[in-house]
Amino acid sequence: MSLRATTGLLLALGAVLTAALAFEPRLRSVAFWQQLASPGELSAAHADLAADCAACHVPMQGSIAARCIVCHANDERLLQSQPTAFHATVSSCRECHPEHRGSGQLVSTMDHSALVAIGLKELMRSADPEQRQFADAIAALGGGGASARRLALAVGEAALHCAACHATVDPHLGLFGSECSDCHGTKAWAVTEYRHPAARSRDCAQCHQAPPSHYMMHFEMISAKVARKPHARVEQCYECHRITSWNDIPGIGRYKHH
Ligand code: HEC
Ligand code: HEC
Ligand code: HEC
Ligand code: HEC
Ligand code: HEC
Ligand code: HEC
Ligand code: HEC
Structure with missing residues (x-):
């Protein structure tokens, strides 16, 4: 199976673990948690839970995610927005939503490698031997210490x-394909070494898609008149536009x- 095809599965897996655990009063034992010192003050959003450790922790089990899901399973904004829709199936929360760092901490950080690590863990537990093999192969790269793990x-x-989560912010409107990681990292979209082609370029349409209105009556009746270029064709962006901003008509x- 190809790397990319298999990792598509990373996101699909994990539904099993995300099924909300039934509420079990027996486990919400205050005594158990009072034996443990809290590692630090909770985030402001969860300050109300400071005395209810068992809201997030199940004694003797590591699974924090099931508790988070009890309260957060139905966040529509999160599930319906493309970049965060993965919340419907992700099986762990603490990597991107750390706790006990005080009231001023960020509640959410996007850690793309954590997402990969969570997916790999799922694959390793998979019933499909091919998927387990793939996960082992990737994990083996991390066997020789910290830098190999990185x-x-x-x-x-x-x-x-990338495009599965970020197509909505693609300013290239698909013209550069869906392999965003060929050119972009996961920390910031800016590509610092990039220099835009000079203003005298005539290849604008190779890299830019005009808005739908340019392919309608609007183009002749408004755009071409406003720009005072009645004979320019849509592909000749350079006739009416500059490279500074699409809204900076000469x-x-x-x-x-x-
Ligand atoms: C809002 C959910 C929440 C509540 C309430 C909460 N914790 Fe935690 N706790 C977490 C998360 C998430 C982590 C993992 C933190 C990380 O990896 O940064 C954690 C980590 C810990 C750890 C470190 C061990 C481990 O599993 O990583 C201890 C010990 C702990 N909590 C104790 C407590 C105690 C004691 C209380 C009650 C006073 C409490 N917690 C209340 C969410 C919570
Ligand atoms: C007992 C219910 C409960 C549990 C358990 C719980 N939360 Fe929350 N969480 C809340 C409430 C209530 C808020 C505040 C929501 C608001 O202000 O709109 C909140 C806020 C948040 C926010 C910030 C949302 C915002 O509006 O600022 C995140 C992220 C979050 N929780 C993630 C988690 C994670 C991860 C866990 C497990 C470690 C967890 N929650 C456990 C009830 C819970
Ligand atoms: C790979 C990282 C990652 C993992 C894992 C993850 N989240 Fe998130 N989550 C995010 C990011 C990033 C945001 C903020 C998205 C935004 O603001 O658009 C977010 C937002 C949220 C919010 C809404 C916060 C708000 O501001 O409205 C909640 C609730 C939440 N996550 C709960 C969870 C729960 C529960 C889990 C575990 C089942 C989980 N998350 C796992 C990255 C993650
Ligand atoms: C499963 C969904 C998912 C996948 C896959 C994914 N991302 Fe993200 N990414 C997010 C979320 C959620 C955020 C934080 C919220 C946001 O910016 O929308 C984020 C943030 C980013 C940011 C920071 C944006 C900013 O303005 O701070 C960049 C850059 C980014 N991702 C690039 C990538 C690249 C490149 C890939 C492919 C290698 C990728 N992402 C794969 C969900 C994803
Ligand atoms: C062939 C290379 C290439 C591919 C593939 C590509 N981009 Fe870009 N992208 C660029 C360059 C170059 C820039 C300009 C960067 C700059 O000015 O710093 C850019 C800019 C961006 C910006 C705006 C950055 C800013 O600072 O305003 C976003 C967002 C973006 N790309 C998202 C995507 C997404 C999403 C995908 C995949 C669907 C993608 N890109 C595919 C080369 C590419
Ligand atoms: C080789 C590819 C390429 C060519 C050719 C090209 N551009 Fe760009 N242009 C980009 C990329 C990449 C970006 C940054 C991502 C984005 O905003 O679309 C960009 C950004 C822009 C912006 C947005 C600036 C902003 O921040 O709002 C304008 C306007 C623009 N180009 C106009 C032009 C014009 C006019 C031409 C022809 C004279 C042209 N471009 C030729 C790749 C190209
Ligand atoms: C005949 C002149 C002309 C040509 C050729 C032309 N445009 Fe435009 N374009 C305009 C004018 C005028 C506007 C602003 C008024 C409007 O929307 O009609 C505009 C608006 C836009 C906008 C929207 C700006 C905004 O912020 O709403 C984008 C994007 C754009 N053009 C891209 C392109 C691209 C890409 C090409 C080439 C493939 C192109 N245009 C060709 C005249 C032109």
């Missing part, structure tokens, strides 16, 4: 299907849409 995660990260400046 390499394993970097390999996994590169195999994430001789007009910022065009105000009524």
Whole structure:
């Protein structure tokens, strides 16, 4: 199975673990948790739970996620938004939502490698031998110490299907394909070494898709008139646009849409 095809599965797996645990009063034993010191103050969002350790912890079991899900399973905004829809199946929470760091801590951080690590763990537990083999192969890269582990995660990260979560912010409107990681990292979209082609370029349409209105009556009746280029064809972006901003029409400046 190819790296990319298999990692598509990373996200699909884990539904089993995310099934909310039934509420068990027996386990919400205050005494058990009072024996443990809290490692630190909770985040402001969870301050109300400071005296209820068992809201998030199940004595003797590591599974924090099941507790989180009891309260957060139905966050519509989260599940319906493309980049965060993975919350429907992800099986662990603490990597991106750490706790006990005080009231000023960030509640959410996006850790793409954690996402890969969680997916790999799922694959290793999978019933499908081929999937387990794949997971072992990636994990083996991490066998030789910290930097090799980082390499394993970097390999996994590169195999994430970026467009599945980020197509909505693609400013290239699909013209550059869906392999975002060919050009982008996971920390910031900016590509610091990138230099835009010069303003005298005539290849604008190779890298830019015009808005739908340019393929309608609007183009002849408004756009071409505003730009005073009645004969320019849509592909000739350079006739009417500059490279500074799409809304910086030569001789007009910022065009105000009524
Ligand atoms: C809102 C959920 C929440 C509540 C309430 C909560 N914790 Fe935690 N706790 C967590 C999370 C999440 C972690 C993992 C933190 C991390 O990895 O940064 C954690 C980690 C810990 C750890 C370290 C061991 C481990 O599993 O990583 C201890 C010990 C702990 N909590 C004790 C407590 C005690 C005692 C209380 C009650 C005073 C408490 N917690 C209340 C969410 C919670
Ligand atoms: C007993 C219910 C309960 C549990 C258990 C719980 N939460 Fe929460 N959580 C809340 C409430 C209530 C808020 C505040 C929501 C708000 O202000 O709209 C909150 C806020 C949050 C926020 C920030 C959302 C915001 O609006 O700022 C995140 C992220 C979050 N929880 C994740 C987790 C994770 C991860 C766990 C498990 C470690 C967890 N929660 C456990 C009830 C819970
Ligand atoms: C790989 C990282 C990652 C994992 C794992 C993860 N989350 Fe999140 N989560 C995020 C990010 C990033 C956001 C903020 C998204 C945004 O603001 O658009 C978020 C947002 C949330 C919010 C809404 C916070 C808000 O501001 O409204 C809740 C609730 C939440 N996560 C709960 C969970 C629970 C429960 C789990 C475990 C089942 C979990 N998350 C696992 C990355 C993660
Ligand atoms: C399972 C969903 C998912 C996948 C797959 C994914 N991301 Fe993300 N990514 C997120 C979430 C959630 C955030 C934080 C919230 C946001 O910015 O939308 C984020 C944030 C980012 C950011 C930071 C954005 C900013 O402005 O701070 C970059 C850059 C990024 N991702 C790039 C990538 C790349 C490149 C890939 C492929 C290697 C990728 N992501 C794969 C969900 C995903
Ligand atoms: C062939 C290389 C290439 C591919 C593939 C590619 N991009 Fe880009 N992208 C760029 C370059 C170059 C820039 C300009 C970066 C800059 O100015 O720092 C850019 C800019 C961006 C920006 C705006 C950054 C900013 O600072 O405003 C976002 C968001 C973005 N790309 C998302 C994506 C997404 C999502 C995908 C995949 C669906 C993708 N890109 C695929 C090369 C690429
Ligand atoms: C080789 C590819 C390429 C060519 C050719 C190209 N561009 Fe770009 N252009 C990009 C990338 C990548 C970005 C950054 C991502 C984005 O905003 O679309 C960008 C950004 C822009 C922006 C947005 C600036 C902003 O921040 O709002 C404008 C306007 C623009 N280009 C106009 C042009 C024009 C006009 C031409 C022709 C004279 C042209 N481009 C030729 C790749 C190209
Ligand atoms: C004949 C002149 C002309 C040509 C050719 C042209 N445009 Fe435009 N375009 C305009 C004018 C005028 C506007 C602003 C008014 C409007 O929306 O009609 C505009 C608006 C836009 C906007 C929306 C700006 C905003 O912020 O709403 C984008 C994006 C854009 N053009 C991209 C392109 C691209 C890409 C091409 C080439 C493939 C192109 N245009 C070709 C005249 C032109």
